[in-house]
Amino acid sequence: MNEKERIEQTCVYALETALKKGADQARVSAVRDVSDSLSVRNDSLEKIQFAVESSLMIQLFTKGRYGSCSTNRTDPAEIDKLIEQTLASVRLLAPDPCRMLVPASLRYNGPPSRMAHDQEIDTNTKKSLLFDCTAAVYGKEPSLISVTADYVDYRRHILITDSSGLNCSSEETWYSLSAECAVKGGGDTRPSDWEYSAGFFPDAVGIGSGNSSDCARRALKRALAKRNPCKVNSGKYPAIVENRVASTLLGPVIQAISGSSLHQEDSFLLGMLGQIVASQLLTLIDDPLSKGEPGYRLFDPEGMATARRTVIEKGRLNTYFLNTYYANKLEMKPTISSPSLLTLPGGKGNAVSLAGSLKNGIFVTGFNGGNCNPATGDFSYGIEGFLVENGQITKPVNEMVMTGNMLDLWQKLLATGDDALKTTAWQIPSLLFDKLEFAGL
């Protein structure tokens, strides 16, 4: 019996058992992961880790009531016991008629999804990749304290079934390589930075293409550039936010249009569907069906089919992210539980070219803590980055705080780049904002 068949058998057993023991409806989700990770620090293999793991989630609907259980023990006796105990608990709860399975019209009915490499990568290839990566910088830069390269791969099978006939499955592989360099800075400081590459197939990390060493070189270059930072006067500065951290600013927006936040009225975008919420330069697309890109998926955790949708179009909010439950709560139509592959099209250039248009400003390359009040949109984030002087990116800055309100921030969007990284599911390019408030000296 292969892995797919083993998972199918477990799901069928759990579903039948749930119904036999008294559930009116049930959904069963099974995941099986085989993962491997290795780390090389400087010139030594520091860590290896291998794991095979399974998880089974059973969601039970009975007499208008809802509960769930999960386990990593998939033997029948464990499943029987867990379902019995959970059903006994569920019967004591208050009814919640909004809990239901995905409607048939929204269900994913397509063939199994597969985004997976066929062959396994042998351990020596992985080790060589990591040693090549660290060797590109180790012993070649006097300021380097430490370089660490991490490799992770996994193969994941997912199967979701329900008592109304849903049956969707996927198989995917994922490969990632990251490098982090720490260097001697001023005084006792040891600034560090990282680089990362990842994708569904091994060529994303340089296996087969031979360019893995770039990862550590780029991490070292970034760490060296951060030495001897300064803090500048508090004030309002135009800001460029680098592509690899720009999604931090989008996070509160996505949270604010998620079903749970809207239902709790804990959202600064409550009641703003169809309204202008940002600069007309902001168009945000959720594009789950872009095959091969990180974030690609055909169905969500409920088994609802994904679809391309424009989340924000020229500043106008077009959609909320609603699963079946929260859509029922809000008396709206379900869309999808969460975004998959977010893109922000229409821009041009990168952080350097965006900086070229500024007399002075701040180029934000990293956020250090901070948070956003979900109800009001007021935010305050620690930042690090560089000064922009006469169109040039110059001195590193740190220990400053950027503060404002999300609605105001996105109205201040002046330009977007086309330099989004293709290694993450939220592919947001570098962004240029009009004057933002920075606290420093």
Next chain:
Amino acid sequence: MRQLLELALGKGGDYADLYFEQSLFHDIILRDGKVNAAGTNSEGGLGIRVVKGQNTGYAYTESSLASDREKAAKTAAFIADGMSPATAPVALNTLKLPDRYTILKPWDNISPQEKMPYLYQLNDLIFSADKRVKKVTARLADSTSRIEYYNSLGVHCTDTRPLASLSVSCIMEENGRRETASASRSFRMGAEFLQPDLIRELAEEVVARTAFLFGAMQPQGGEIPVVMSSGSSGIFLHEAIGHAFEADFIRKNTSIFSDKMGKRICRTGITIVDDGTIPGNRGALNVDDEGVPGQKTYMVTDGILTSFLHDRISASYFNVSPTGNGRRESFRYMPQPRMRATYMENGTDSAESLIASVKKGLYVDSFSNGQVQIGAGDFTFFVKSGYLIENGKLTQPVKDTNIIGNGPRALGMITGVGNDYRMDNGTWTCGKEQSCEVSCGMPSVLVSSLTVGGRL
């Protein structure tokens, strides 16, 4: 077990350990005035670690089949090169451990029916306390983890770890404006955790916190003196120094405190502790996750850096005793140095005198999250509420501001320590690649200058 340890050491590893875990988690959720969702998670497995020098091989299995466990042991063994002779495990000796989390009422025996009234009472108290309340969400979670541990040095121990957490969030609306706040409590204890006093305390706290925000605003930004209140301001210690004292960073020479052992890092009279021995505390441990008994570690004694936080690997590297900080999220993770309950001991100043000494500054008293850059030393923590200090008095309420500073510099700028130490018993969770339950505490403290985010 001996056979598994022998297999794990079969390639010449210096040391091996086996970490068995069986955990049961429950939660119930109140939403829209009803307890209408319940969850159970049961999981277990075995993590096998092999250490060779500073390097680690790790594998875990969820299977109880001998063949799967042997395969995991052989996989972890590969961190060693097979060139040196295997070290034979020594005979096992079972540790006698204290009981820092006595369970009077085991969670396994408590049905949702017995838990639900507490959530309903919490909901009712909050709604009756303030007409502006629009929504309440509450979650009661409990878990019991049973750990059994063996290593090739002959250490064997077992530990049963309960954890109870109650969290509540509240949304209020006033003239079309909404504010949200939350409150929580968490202890290592059984169902005796559920007490009417706890419910009243949480209800009062979350209502007061949410209502406070309607009169608050983001402060003016810049460098100013900051008085941190007693209790949850311990997040300052967790972020500003705690992580940078974790000895994996010291061993790799990537912490800003790497060269500071034995040196003065703040003024006399300041003592900072990481403590696994507080009975019932969220960060308490009878034993850590690599068989080292829980203990109290003085990181800073009277202003001098006296200890880092060690796991077995860093302790061996520095030739010191491990400090009981080797922790892991579950059997799926290899242990690493982690904090437990981190706090500063009392000083001599009153909180009032610290506030009175500030002409223009900020007083902060509740927080949500923090972060640190270990090598650069820059730390931040997010302030949910506080007050401006003007001419020694608390004046305008403030909210939603991030504070940033540099660990060593901020420690050096502590100019006053209060005599009102308090442990905060919220659901603090630390995420350093893995999640770990921690806690923090502090007396009131005055830092003469930190950068406060705010409007200009």
